[in-house]
Amino acid sequence: MDDGLMIEVINLTKRYAGRTAIDGLTFSVRRGEIVGLLGPNGAGKSTTMRILACFMPASSGLARVAGRDVFTESIEVRRRIGYMPENNPLYLEMRVNEYLKFRARLKGLSRVRSRERVGVVMDQCGLADVNRTIIGHLSKGYRQRVGLADAMVHEPELLILDEPTLGLDPNQIRSVRQLIKSLGGRHTVLISTHMLPEVEMTCNYVLIMNEGRILAADQPQRLRASLCEGGQVVAEVAAPEAELRACWAGFPGVASFEICAADGEFLRCTLVSQDGLDLRSAVYDRVSARGWPLRELTRRQTSLEDVFVHLTRAEEEEA
Amino acid sequence: MNLYLALMRRELGSYFASLIGYVIIGMSLFLIGVSFSNLLGLLNTRPTDVPASELFFKSWYFWLILLLTTPLLTMRSYALEKSTGTFETLTTTPVGEWEIVLAKFSSAMVVHMLIWLPPMLCLLGVRWYASDIAGVGEGTVASTFLGIVLVGAFYLAMGCFASSLTSSQSIAAMLSFAMGAGMFLLSYWVLYAPDQLGTLAPVLSRYSLIEHMQDFARGVLDTRHLVFYASLILLFLYLTRKVLESRRWK
Numbered sequence: 001m002d003d004g005l006m007i008e009v010i011n012l013t014k015r016y017a018g019r020t021a022i023d024g025l026t027f028s029v030r031r032g033e034i035v036g037l038l039g040p041n042g043a044g045k046s047t048t049m050r051i052l053a054c055f056m057p058a059s060s061g062l063a064r065v066a067g068r069d070v071f072t073e074s075i076e077v078r079r080r081i082g083y084m085p086e087n088n089p090l091y092l093e094m095r096v097n098e099y100l101k102f103r104a105r106l107k108g109l110s111r112v113r114s115r116e117r118v119g120v121v122m123d124q125c126g127l128a129d130v131n132r133t134i135i136g137h138l139s140k141g142y143r144q145r146v147g148l149a150d151a152m153v154h155e156p157e158l159l160i161l162d163e164p165t166l167g168l169d170p171n172q173i174r175s176v177r178q179l180i181k182s183l184g185g186r187h188t189v190l191i192s193t194h195m196l197p198e199v200e201m202t203c204n205y206v207l208i209m210n211e212g213r214i215l216a217a218d219q220p221q222r223l224r225a226s227l228c229e230g231g232q233v234v235a236e237v238a239a240p241e242a243e244l245r246a247c248w249a250g251f252p253g254v255a256s257f258e259i260c261a262a263d264g265e266f267l268r269c270t271l272v273s274q275d276g277l278d279l280r281s282a283v284y285d286r287v288s289a290r291g292w293p294l295r296e297l298t299r300r301q302t303s304l305e306d307v308f309v310h311l312t313r314a315e316e317e318e319a
Numbered sequence: 320m321n322l323y324l325a326l327m328r329r330e331l332g333s334y335f336a337s338l339i340g341y342v343i344i345g346m347s348l349f350l351i352g353v354s355f356s357n358l359l360g361l362l363n364t365r366p367t368d369v370p371a372s373e374l375f376f377k378s379w380y381f382w383l384i385l386l387l388t389t390p391l392l393t394m395r396s397y398a399l400e401k402s403t404g405t406f407e408t409l410t411t412t413p414v415g416e417w418e419i420v421l422a423k424f425s426s427a428m429v430v431h432m433l434i435w436l437p438p439m440l441c442l443l444g445v446r447w448y449a450s451d452i453a454g455v456g457e458g459t460v461a462s463t464f465l466g467i468v469l470v471g472a473f474y475l476a477m478g479c480f481a482s483s484l485t486s487s488q489s490i491a492a493m494l495s496f497a498m499g500a501g502m503f504l505l506s507y508w509v510l511y512a513p514d515q516l517g518t519l520a521p522v523l524s525r526y527s528l529i530e531h532m533q534d535f536a537r538g539v540l541d542t543r544h545l546v547f548y549a550s551l552i553l554l555f556l557y558l559t560r561k562v563l564e565s566r567r568w569k
Contacts, residue, residue, distance in 0.1 A: 053411045057567050074567070078413040085411075089404030091329070093336035105325035106412040150408070 005067075006031045006158055006188040007052065012061035014047050014212075021047040023212040025061070029205070031157075034184045036203035036220075037192040038308070044212040045192035046086055049162050052190070053083035066157055079108060082151030086162040088144055092136030096127055099135060100149055107154035114153075121149040125179065141172035148179065152187075159183065161191045165198060177202050196305045208311055215311040223307050232272050233279045236296040237287055238265045247286065253277045266295060322414050326422035330396075334430055339395070347388050347434045354380030355441055371455050372442055372463040373536035377529065385474065386499050392430055393478025394492035396423040397563075401486035416563045420556055424472075424479050431471045439464050459538035466535025469548040470528060474499050476555035483562040502528055 007029040014021045022044040029035050037045045051058050052065060054074040063070045065077045091099055097118060104114030122128050125145040130138060135146060144164065151159055164180065165173045181202050183189055193199060199206050200220050208216045208223075216223060237244065241259060244267060248257045255274045262268040273279045280297055287294045334340030358375055367374065375381060400406040409419065442460050449455060478495035485491050506527040513520040524530065531544045 050407075055407055055411050055566075071567075075413050075415070078411055081411070083408070083411045085404060085407045087404060089408055091333070091405060092403075093333060094329070102325055102329050103408075103412070106322060106409075106414055108322075108413055 004030050006033070006065065007190065008062075008064040008067075009048075009052075010062040012048070012051065012063055013059050014044075014051060014056075015059045021212055022051075022058075025212070025214060027207055027214055027217055029188060029190065031188050032185050033205050034180065034189040034191070034203045035205045035207065036199035037190060037207050037209060038194070038196065038199050039192075039209035040194055040312070042211075043209040045209055046162055047212075048209075049083070049160050049190070049192060050085075053081060053085075053160050054078050055083075055085075079154075080157045081160055082154065082156035082158070083160045084147045084151040084162060084164060086166070088147035090135050090143060090146060090150075093134065095132055095134055096138070096146055097122070097131040099146065100153055103150045104153045109154055117153050117155070118149075121153050124152070125149040126175070141168050144168060144172070144176060145179075148176070152183070155187075157188060159187050159189045161189065163192055163194075165193070165195070173198075196308060208308060210312050216307070232270055232300045233283060234296065234298050234300060235269045235271070235283050235287065235294065236262050236266045237269060237292050237294050239267065239287075239290070239292040241267060244269065247290070251282075251286070253279055253282065266293075323418045323422055326414070326418060327426050330422050330426035331429060333395075334392075334426065339391075340430055343388055343391050344430065344434050347384055348437055350380070350384050351434075351438045354378065354384075355438060359445070370459050370537060371445060372459050372538075373533060375438075375442070376463060376466070376532050376536040381532075382503055382529075385471065386496065386503060388434060389431070389471065389474035389478050389499060390481075390492040390495040392427045393423075393475050393482050393495060394488045395482070396427065396479050397483040397559075398485055398488045398491040402488070410563070410566070416560045419563065420479070420560045424476060424556060424559075427475045427479070428468075428472060431475060432468060435464065435467045435471070456538065459536070462538045462540055463536045465540070466532050466544075469535075469545070469552075470532060472552050473548050473555075476552045476559075480555045480559045480562070483559045502526070506530065 005028050007027075009025055009027050012025040013023055025044075025048060037048065039045050050056050051063055052070060054070050054077055057071050066080050068076045068080075070077050094102070100118040100121065101114055104117055105111070109117060122131055125148055127142070127145055127149055130142055133142075135143060138146065144167075148161070148164065151161065161180070165176050168176060177198065180189060180191060184204070191198075191202070204219060206216070206218065206220050206223060207214055239247075244259060248254055248259075248269065248271060251271075253273050255272045257272065258270045260268050260270075271279055271283070278299060280299055284294065284297060334343075355375065357380075358371075358378065362371070362374070397406070400409060439460055442455050442463070443457070445455050474495075477498045478491070481494035481498065482488075482491040484494065505523060506529040509516065509520065509524045509527045510529050513524070516523055525547070531541075531547070534541055534544060
């Protein structure tokens with residue numbers, strides 16, 4: 001049963017009346033990984049998560065969590081997951097500790113065990129100072145942490161977090177990300193987001209979704225590398241444009257280049273290299289040999305954002 | 320069982336944490352108090368041979384209060400959870416549908432009983448002042464309370480069902496009020512204008528809640544009534560469960 005796979009999704013499809021939310025989704029997630037589900041709004045991220053959390057069935061296809069089918073062994077799956085839906089719904093009239101204890105009991109923990117675990121997750125999520133506060137009186141950041149604490153309270157094998165940093169301020173986002181990162185290894189985590197930096201910072205595997213399909217699935221670094229084709233070098237040089245053009249045209253290793261005006265007499269040259277070559281030292285040598293003033297020389301790495309734009313655009317062109 | 324108790328505790332807590340429980344109980348007791356003193360005043364003007372409990376529970380007052388409070392008690396049960404999204408967190412825990420249905424229904428029942436217990440005590444209190452206590456015997460009062468519990472349970476089961484159908488509390492309240500009032504008007508019709516119903520009258524008279532309540536208030540325990548209510552309550556709880564389950568139908 002335990003073949004190291006936490007989530008196994010094969011050909012999963014969900015159709016609402018007149019609309020296909022997810023379309024033949026296939027992917028798998030290994031134990032202990034933090035996986036980011038990335039995509040624009042309406043890509044089918046929430047639908048995928050709701051199916052995995054046993055909230056609704058798929059129209060066709062198979063989804064297994066920890067080797068158990070989410071449809072036929074729903075109770076067993078629900079025991080093993082901690083799910084935090086989008087917008088993090090909570091019972092606003094309850095107190096924090098009361099709510100967490102209630103949730104722990106619902107998830108099958110004994111009275112003693114639930115008291116223990118509630119203490120642990122409250123410390124972990126920084127809720128100790130608000131443990132008697134009514135949830136409705138808490139700020140958004142605290143509520144989000146209550147939601148996270150709830151998802152973790154029964155030590156689930158898999159955490160499914162739908163947009164866990166939605167609507168938080170930058171400091172809160174940072175602390176939530178750190179918390180999620182610290183969960184890796186012990187728990188498997190599936191988070192969805194439409195914010196790319198989040199995935200780059202917290203996840204060790206990315207699934208990029210658009211219009212119900214997976215466009216790419218890999219480690220963030222490798223995704224970047226696959227598209228980066230050696231990357232670009234930007235150099236700001238003060239030189240006559242015609243001479244610059246001639247210089248780059250015959251430059252070994254440059255696939256293409258662009259020149260535009262920067263302020264003053266400087267021109268901004270963007271050079272795209274062949275085969276992943278780092279052109280910086282060669283550029284410096286050439287420019288200094290000619291005696292041109294150089295004030296900037298940087299290598300631009302492709303961000304996931306570029307990967308994302310590239311993939312979704314390619315998709316549009318195909319259509 | 321543990322899950323049921325945890326759920327039940329939260330449900331009951333939700334009535335009192337958000338004031339709605341206090342408001343419903345307070346307003347109902349006010350209305351019951353007014354009607355009770357009105358009926359006692361009537362008793363002082365002329366003698367009667369019906370038990371005080373029957374006098375009270377055959378009156379408009381009882382039905383009016385019952386019809387108004389039960390939709391208010393149950394309208395939130397599923398509709399509120401659906402509209403705030405907590406329904407999703409609730410149903411993705413390893414809790415069975417029956418536990419949810421029973422916890423919500425029984426916590427509404429507890430509030431319902433809290434509403435109707437004080438008037439029962441008042442009826443017993445009348446014994447202190449009455450010269451003839453035949454009209455307010457313990458047995459009569461107990462069977463009256465059983466009647467209130469059963470009719471109430473039927474109305475609350477209908478209310479829970481209505482609430483499970485929608486995510487709007489006002490639609491849930493209106494729906495359960497319409498079902499409850501429909502049952503009441505049918506009973507009223509059977510009782511006061513059976514001629515209009517023609518051949519249907521004998522059949523429909525079995526469904527007359529007013530007649531059932533009259534028996535309970537007289538101290539008559541008829542097993543037909545017990546079976547009638549038990550089966551209707553189970554039917555509506557079962558339907559509610561089916562509605563919850565339908566979310567997972569393919």
